[in-house]
Amino acid sequence: MENWFKYKIKFFGILTIAFVFAGMSRPTASTSSNAWGFYGHKRINRVAIFTLPPEMFGFYKEHIEYITEHAVDPDKRRYAVKGEAECHFIDIDHYAVGGVNPFEVVPRQWTKAIEKYTEDTLHAYGIVPWHIQLMKLKLQRAFEAKNVDLILKYSADLGHYIGDAHVPLHTTENYNGQLTGQKGIHGLWESRLVEINMEEYDYFVGKSQYLSNPLNYTWGVVEQSHYALDSVLRFEKELTEKFPSDKKYAFEQRGNTTVQTYSMEFSQAYHERLNGMVERRMRNAIIAVGSFWYTAWVDAGQPDLSKLQNIPPSPELLKEIADLDALFEKGEKQGRACEH
Numbered sequence: 001m002e003n004w005f006k007y008k009i010k011f012f013g014i015l016t017i018a019f020v021f022a023g024m025s026r027p028t029a030s031t032s033s034n035a036w037g038f039y040g041h042k043r044i045n046r047v048a049i050f051t052l053p054p055e056m057f058g059f060y061k062e063h064i065e066y067i068t069e070h071a072v073d074p075d076k077r078r079y080a081v082k083g084e085a086e087c088h089f090i091d092i093d094h095y096a097v098g099g100v101n102p103f104e105v106v107p108r109q110w111t112k113a114i115e116k117y118t119e120d121t122l123h124a125y126g127i128v129p130w131h132i133q134l135m136k137l138k139l140q141r142a143f144e145a146k147n148v149d150l151i152l153k154y155s156a157d158l159g160h161y162i163g164d165a166h167v168p169l170h171t172t173e174n175y176n177g178q179l180t181g182q183k184g185i186h187g188l189w190e191s192r193l194v195e196i197n198m199e200e201y202d203y204f205v206g207k208s209q210y211l212s213n214p215l216n217y218t219w220g221v222v223e224q225s226h227y228a229l230d231s232v233l234r235f236e237k238e239l240t241e242k243f244p245s246d247k248k249y250a251f252e253q254r255g256n257t258t259v260q261t262y263s264m265e266f267s268q269a270y271h272e273r274l275n276g277m278v279e280r281r282m283r284n285a286i287i288a289v290g291s292f293w294y295t296a297w298v299d300a301g302q303p304d305l306s307k308l309q310n311i312p313p314s315p316e317l318l319k320e321i322a323d324l325d326a327l328f329e330k331g332e333k334q335g336r337a338c339e340h
C-alpha cells in the first residue's frame with residue numbers, strides 16, 4: 001500500500017509535469033484537437049463513477065484518479081498508433097447519398113455494414129459505434145478474468161469513445177466546419193465552451209442503467225448527436241454575421257506563446273444560443289459511460305469487485321502509459337490530422 005502510494009505520487013507528479021509541458025509546447029491542443037478537450041473527457045469519466053451501484057462504486061472510487069486521468073489516452077494514442085483516429089468518429093453523412101437518411105441505410109451490425117460498404121470504406125469514414133461494442137466486450141472479458149489492469153484500462157478507454165460519440169461534430173465529414181467556412185468550430189464547441197462553462201453544469205445525472213442492447217443504444221446516441229449538428233453549424237454562422245472578426249477572435253497567452261482563439265464574448269453568445277446543448281450532451285455521455293461499465297460488469301456475471309480492491313495497477317501498465325506519454329510528446333498524429 002505504501003509502495004503504491006509512493007508510486008502514485010511519483011507517477012502522477014510526472015504526469016502533471018507532462019501536461020504542463022504539453023500545454024506550453026502545444027498551446028492550441030486543449031482547444032482544438034481533442035474531443036471534449038482533455039477537461040471534458042476527464043470530467044465525464046470522473047462523474048460517471050458516481051452513477052455506479054454500490055457493488056462497483058468502491059472499486060471505481062479507489063481508482064478515480066486513474067479513470068479520470070486516462071480518459072484521454074485514446075486521443076494520445078492517435079499520435080502513436082495507426083488506425084486509432086477512425087475509432088473516434090463516424091462521418092455518417094457520407095452515406096446520405098441522394099438525400100437518404102443515413103441511419104436507415106447503414107446497417108447497425110458490423111458484419112452487415114462490411115457486406116454493404118466494404119471494410120475499407122467503414123474504416124475511412126469512422127467506426128466509433130462499432131468500436132464501442134468491441135471495447136465493451138474487452139471490458140467484460142477483463143471483469144471475467146478479474147484483471148485489475150485491464151478493467152482500469154478498458155474502463156477509461158470505453159469512457160473516451162462513448163464521450164466522442166456524443167459530440168455532433170464527430171458524426172460528419174464537415175467535422176471542423178472546413179466545408180462551410182467555419183474552420184475551428186470543432187474546438188470551439190467541444191473544448192472552448194466546455195472549459196469556460198463546465199463548472200456551471202449540473203452533474204446529477206442519476207443511476208447507470210443496464211443496457212439490453214448496447215449496439216442499438218450506441219446508434220441512438222450517434223443519431224441524437226447528428227440531429228444536433230444543424231444547430232451547431234447554423235448558430236455559429238448566424239453569430240459570425242453579427243460579430244466583426246476583431247470581436248469574434250481574441251489573443252490569449254498560453255505559457256510562452258500567444259494564440260488566437262474565439263473571444264469570450266463570441267464563445268458565450270454561441271453557448272447561450274445553443275441553449276444547454278453542450279451540457280445536455282455531456283450529461284448524456286456521463287450516464288452512458290456509467291451504463292456501459294455497469295452492463296459490462298453484469299454481462300461478466302457480476303464478479304465481486306471488493307476482492308480486487310487494494311491492488312494497484314501493475315508496473316507494466318504504468319510503463320505502457322509512460323511510453324504512450326513519451327510518444328505523445330514527440331509524436332505526429334497518425335491518420336486524419338483533424339479536430340476529431
Ligand SMILES: [Zn+2]
Pocket residue numbers: 034035074075088160164340
Ligand atoms: Zn477522441
